Amino acid sequence: GQSLEQPSEVTAVEGAIVQINCTYQTSGFYGLSWYQQHDGGAPTFLSYNALDGLEETGRFSSFLSRSDSYGYLLLQELQMKDSASYFCAVRGGATNKLIFGTGTLLAVQP
Amino acid sequence: DADVTQTPRNRITKTGKRIMLECSQTKGHDRMYWYRQDPGLGLRLIYYSFDVKDINKGEISDGYSVSRQAQAKFSLSLESAIPNQTALYFCATSGSGTGTTDTQYFGPGTRLTVL
Numbered sequence: 001g002q003s004l005e006q007p008s009e010v011t012a013v014e015g016a017i018v019q020i021n022c023t024y025q026t027s028g029f030y031g032l033s034w035y036q037q038h039d040g041g042a043p044t045f046l047s048y049n050a051l052d053g054l055e056e057t058g059r060f061s062s063f064l065s066r067s068d069s070y071g072y073l074l075l076q077e078l079q080m081k082d083s084a085s086y087f088c089a090v091r092g093g094a095t096n097k098l099i100f101g102t103g104t105l106l107a108v109q110p
Numbered sequence: 111d112a113d114v115t116q117t118p119r120n121r122i123t124k125t126g127k128r129i130m131l132e133c134s135q136t137k138g139h140d141r142m143y144w145y146r147q148d149p150g151l152g153l154r155l156i157y158y159s160f161d162v163k164d165i166n167k168g169e170i171s172d173g174y175s176v177s178r179q180a181q182a183k184f185s186l187s188l189e190s191a192i193p194n195q196t197a198l199y200f201c202a203t204s205g206s207g208t209g210t211t212d213t214q215y216f217g218p219g220t221r222l223t224v225l
Contacts, residue, residue, distance in 0.1 A: 008150075033212045042200060042216040043153065087152060091212055097168065098212060100145075102152040 002026040004101035006088055011107045012078055020073045020104045022088035030091040032064050032071045033098070038084045046073070046086075075106070083108045113137045116201050116217035124225050129188040131220050133201030140206050142184040143214065144168075144176060147198040156199075159184055160206065191224040198222075 004024045012018040024032065031050035035043040049055055049064035049071060061074040075082055085103040092099075114135045123129055133142065144156040155168030157176040165176060173195060175187045188195055198221050202214040 031212050035214075042218050043202075043214075044216070045213045048212045089212070097155055097158065098143075098214065099155070099169075100153040102150060 002090060002092060002099045004088055004090055004099065006086075006101045006104045008102070009105045009107070011109060013109050014078055014080060016078050017074065017076050018078060018106065020075075020086050020088075020106065022071050022073075022101060024069050024071075024088070024090045024101075026069075026090050026092035026099075028092040029066065029069075030096070032062075033089045033091070034060075034062055034073045035087045035089060035100070036084050037087065037103070043087060078108050080108050080110070082106060112218070114201060114203055114215050114217040116199075116220050118220060119218065120221045122223045122225065123191055125192055127191050127224075129191050129222065131186045131199055131201075131222070133184045133186070133217055135182050135201075135203045135215075135217075137203055137215060138181075139203040139215075140181065141204045142178065143202040143204070144174075144184070144186045145200045145202060146170060147200060147219075153200065156186065188222075188224075191222075193224045196222060196224045 006022045033048045034046040037043040047062035054063045059076045064071040085105050087100050087103045089098050089100045117132045140161045143158045145153040154170050159165050159178045177185050200219050201217040204214045
């Protein structure tokens with residue numbers, strides 16, 4: 001089967017850098033994705049890594065190490081609006097479905 | 111206009127009632143999904159459809175059924191609602207290529223309460 005593990009909560013201050021880790025187990029692997037969800041809102045896609053390394057999109061970067069079954073989302077220059085839940089998701093296994101982690105609640109403090 | 115729409119946005123119903131949640135998309139995607147979100151449990155896949163003639167069960171399909179009426183429409187039914195189906199339900203769509211499958215576009219969600 002597939003499973004993902006990420007911290008349940010992270011707190012950081014405005015302007016800082018925060019890293020949200022995700023480890024996964026899957027019998028096959030296509031890629032690791034990250035989604036953001038504000039309270040009461042719909043999840044929105046942030047990034048996708050299929051190959052090892054760092055992908056950068058503005059203030060957000062995502063890293064993948066397939067050999068370690070590990071990835072992280074890096075948020076720089078934190079803003080109050082970054083307070084949200086962040087989900088990692090992995091596609092793999094025989095059914096090729098996207099499976100989501102339980103989410104990390106990021107609280108950005110002034 | 112939103113690319114993925116869901117109706118209703120909120121619904122309160124009673125145990126034993128049949129409920130249908132509807133999803134429409136204008137993104138032209140072949141793949142559509144229904145997820146359920148409970149506090150602390152993330153998003154769990156109920157059913158998914160890779161095209162109009164393809165319907166597949168997800169992690170938690172018991173008590174649910176779906177219908178893919180057209181490429182743009184995918185509905186979720188609760189045949190006989192029970193209180194533990196109280197949750198936030200999301201519809202999502204995606205393309206079918208590598209990478210594009212992982213980029214899912216979510217509707218605004220339906221908050222369902224079963225009394």
